[in-house]
Amino acid sequence: MMKKPGSWRQIVWLLIFTLLWGTTPAVGGLFSSLSTEKERELGEEFFLELNNNYPICTDPFVSSYINRLGHKLEAQLPPHPFKYRFYVLDDPSMNAFAVPGGYVFMNSGFIRLMDKEGELAGVLAHEISHIYARHMARMLDESKPVSIATLVGSLAAVLLGGPAAAALLVGSQAAGQAAMLKYSRDHEQEADDLGFKWLQKAGYDPRDMILAFKKLNKQRWYAGGQPPIYLSTHPHTDTRLVELANRLNMHADVLPKDHDNQEFQYFALKVDSLSGSPYQLLRRMTQAAIHEPNNPAYLYGKALALAKMDHPDEAMGALEQGLKLDPGNYFIRREMAIQYFERNRYQQALSLFQRLAQTQPHDETVLYYLGRIYQEQRQFADALSAMERVQSLNPAFVEVYQNLGTLYGEEGQLGLAHYYLGLHSLTSRALPTALFHFRKALVNLPLNDPHYARVKDQIARLEKMKVKVN
Incomplete structure (x- = not known):
């Protein structure tokens, strides 16, 4: 995205x-x-x-x-x-x-x-x-x-x-x-x-x-x-x-030996699919596969292009072909689970993500989608656990703030709910809303909570700007 x-x-x-x-x-x-x-x-x-x-x-x-x-x-x-x-x-x-x-x-x-x-x-x-x-x-x-x-x-x-x-x-x-x-x-x-x-x-x-x-x-x-x-x-x-x-x-x-570049290849294809033309990517993958027909990465790239072109069945078919070439390919299996999720086939996605999590328990991508599925299924405690791990493993991934705010609210932890909703509003530049949530967080957080001082700093910063709550 x-x-x-x-x-x-x-x-x-x-x-x-x-x-x-x-x-x-x-x-x-x-x-x-x-x-x-x-x-x-x-x-x-x-x-x-x-x-x-x-x-x-x-x-x-x-x-x-x-x-x-x-x-x-x-x-x-x-x-x-x-x-x-x-x-x-x-x-x-x-x-x-x-x-x-x-x-x-x-x-x-x-x-x-x-x-x-x-x-x-x-x-x-x-x-x-x-x-x-x-x-x-x-x-x-x-x-x-x-x-x-x-x-x-x-x-x-x-x-x-x-x-x-x-x-x-x-x-x-x-x-x-x-x-x-x-x-x-x-x-x-x-x-x-x-x-x-x-x-x-x-x-x-x-x-x-x-x-x-x-x-x-x-x-x-x-x-x-x-x-x-x-x-x-x-x-x-x-x-x-x-x-x-x-x-x-x-x-x-x-000088060290050359590095393993498998994950980089899949990362670069994902970036290409998100920022470039899917038609150009599909053309390149098709041409590359002629010269290296047994390279599953080209089928992964083809699937990404087809999915962006809104051809989900063809995209899934390309991923299945990739798995025939390399049955244990982690990146293709994960993308297949993502495709299931995007098509609202949550049970198939959940089953595959859970198996992937056993293989790579610290994969933030898998944890993030598991959290999304648990949230859709109203399993809020499991969803919150997954999203907390995502935030801990990768603090730069600010997309998780809104999920955390919603899930803490569902679990009755209002201080943390307002804190993360405040951060989400801050990153979205909705400053009056951010100030509203931070003030609510300050009321609901205990004084010894590690987030308390951060909330006070954010409030002081926004008030110094003369931000007003609508």
């Missing part, structure tokens, strides 16, 4: 309004220096604006995969203050970027350029390094004091690029700010060096990082000499490739 994108006109005018009038939450005060807490606030604010106005992928498999990969790389870092979260944007342009506070975004167009997990890991490692080294935060620190609204707008204009960027910068404080938000050669070299080290520690071949950047560099020629957006904020690619190759030669004797 991809969130339905708003038009560029809507995005531009919303952000211009934000920049000029400061309607973004937590506007109070200017940022004269960027502490860790302010970085966290800026990152959250950027995410909330992006989530409400830009198509972020909400598919549980896509979210789970990108976050598991990101956290595998994050685990190689020394102690750091942020909880990293990773998101896929439905955008065909070649772009990836990091925002202070631990937020990393990757465009679907960039993912579709890659052939294996190591390449994706190489780009993520580079972006994680920008946050760890506080490159963007230090650039913001050196600028004159501005409001968080201006910072959010500046970051959006520079990092998102595209048609909205120029409009965002005209006649606003963001223009001067944005001019400073380009990574220097030193920033890029440090991010390459750190990313190279953490990529290798995580068990990946650092040659994959070089391969990913080489592929990106080639895109400038395919686009008539216009560089991809990523290269406009990450300059000096040719020089960096030479330096990375030199570093690689120094570590040639300790």
Whole structure:
């Protein structure tokens, strides 16, 4: 699932309004220096604006995969203050970027350029390094004091690029700010060096990082000499490739073996099906199967395309063909269960998801759909247990907030019900509704509940913005 994108006109005018009038939450005060807490606030604010106005992928498999990969790389870092979260944007342009506070975004167009997990890991490692080294935060620190609204707008204009960027910068404080938000050669070299080290520690071949950047560099020629957006904020690619190759030669004797790319292949096909044309995907899968008729992944991709084209029986037939080729294929069996769910065949979906959960008890995708089915069947305790595990395993998957709020309400836990409904309203930018739920949560939560302090912070933040409950 991809969130339905708003038009560029809507995005531009919303952000211009934000920049000029400061309607973004937590506007109070200017940022004269960027502490860790302010970085966290800026990152959250950027995410909330992006989530409400830009198509972020909400598919549980896509979210789970990108976050598991990101956290595998994050685990190689020394102690750091942020909880990293990773998101896929439905955008065909070649772009990836990091925002202070631990937020990393990757465009679907960039993912579709890659052939294996190591390449994706190489780009993520580079972006994680920008946050760890506080490159963007230090650039913001050196600028004159501005409001968080201006910072959010500046970051959006520079990092998102595209048609909205120029409009965002005209006649606003963001223009001067944005001019400073380009990574220097030193920033890029440090991010390459750190990313190279953490990529290798995580068990990946650092040659994959070089391969990913080489592929990106080639895109400038395919686009008539216009560089991809990523290269406009990450300059000096040719020089960096030479330096990375030199570093690689120094570590040639300790390069790891190539990584297993099976899950990446299915992940990339899922991204392609969600963000691209199903007709083009179907054509590619059909042609690929001619050359590799025994590759079940092509039948998986074919099924995704057919399902998006609203041919559910043909989609299920393709999945069944895939299972004949590979009876134990976990990804095809899981997609079959999802297709049953989407067609309201809950009992068949439930039976298959339960068997999958025995094989992979920590698969957030399976747990999420189990929770949805239990919720449909009014088995609220089981549904709540499944959704709590999803939220614990992948905090970046904010789609689960509404489910949790509803389920806690059904179980009579009103404090937590209002807390999660408040978070859902906050991510949807329904700020008066969010304040209503947070105030209700404060009344119903015991003082010693770990959520109590978070609720108070959210209320203070919204009241500081002068949000009124309708």
